[in-house]
Amino acid sequence: GAVVSQHPSWVICKSGTSVKIECRSLDFQATTMFWYRQFPKQSLMLMATSNEGSKATYEQGVEKDKFLINHASLTLSTLTVTSAHPEDSSFYICSARGRDLREKLFFGSGTQLSVL
Amino acid sequence: AQSVTQLGSHVSVSEGALVLLRCNYSSSVPPYLFWYVQYPNQGLQLLLKYTTGATLVKGINGFEAEFKKSETSFHLTKPSAHMSDAAEYFCAVSTSFSGGYNKLIFGAGTRLAVHP
Numbered sequence: 001g002a003v004v005s006q007h008p009s010w011v012i013c014k015s016g017t018s019v020k021i022e023c024r025s026l027d028f029q030a031t032t033m034f035w036y037r038q039f040p041k042q043s044l045m046l047m048a049t050s051n052e053g054s055k056a057t058y059e060q061g062v063e064k065d066k067f068l069i070n071h072a073s074l075t076l077s078t079l080t081v082t083s084a085h086p087e088d089s090s091f092y093i094c095s096a097r098g099r100d101l102r103e104k105l106f107f108g109s110g111t112q113l114s115v116l
Numbered sequence: 117a118q119s120v121t122q123l124g125s126h127v128s129v130s131e132g133a134l135v136l137l138r139c140n141y142s143s144s145v146p147p148y149l150f151w152y153v154q155y156p157n158q159g160l161q162l163l164l165k166y167t168t169g170a171t172l173v174k175g176i177n178g179f180e181a182e183f184k185k186s187e188t189s190f191h192l193t194k195p196s197a198h199m200s201d202a203a204e205y206f207c208a209v210s211t212s213f214s215g216g217y218n219k220l221i222f223g224a225g226t227r228l229a230v231h232p
Contacts, residue, residue, distance in 0.1 A: 041224060043225070107161070
């Protein structure tokens with residue numbers, strides 16, 4: 001089946017630094033990618049949706065200047081957490097889908113971000 | 117707005133026993149319902165989904181779920197648990213194909229433990 005590779009699986013950074021998380025579709029063209037965030041004991045919350053070559057659409061309450069999403073190719077999307085703070089510590093998961101809206105979503109394995 | 121409630125963040129069963137993971141949803145329109153499983157260090161995988169038609173849905177690995185509109189529930193069951201079923205399970209709801217089929221609203225997840 002299709003595979004989505006997400007890196008890194010975990011990252012620790014100092015407050016004020018930026019962190020980039022990559023999400024790659026390995027054997028299909030991901031026209032749409034979704035970024036989720038999960039705090040402990042809470043649901044996965046959709047942060048933004050990105051279509052290849054277009055600006056991302058952010059969910060209400062998600063700061064687009066803080067969480068920069070780039071989806072420049074059909075196989076790669078990146079999420080950059082800029083000027084990270086301890087409250088940004090969370091589990092981030094990407095998912096990808098091909099052109100057909102009825103296609104399954106394929107999820108990355110997630111990235112645990114800890115900001116000191 | 118849609119929401120999902122998973123009752124029980126942790127469920128423990130004996131090998132061979134019935135597995136029941138509970139999911140209740142809230143939706144103002146007919147929902148599309150999903151169950152995903154996440155094994156350690158892996159991405160979420162689709163177990164099964166309900167869109168339209170038969171309310172009893174069979175998925176992979178012997179799991180099934182029944183959509184009960186009157187109870188707004190979509191509980192996941194498996195007649196006999198196996199050690200390999202130990203994982204995190206997520207229930208999710210979406211609203212429509214064309215209007216954001218993959219814009220999923222997740223529950224907080226239920227961690228299933230299976231003991232000998």
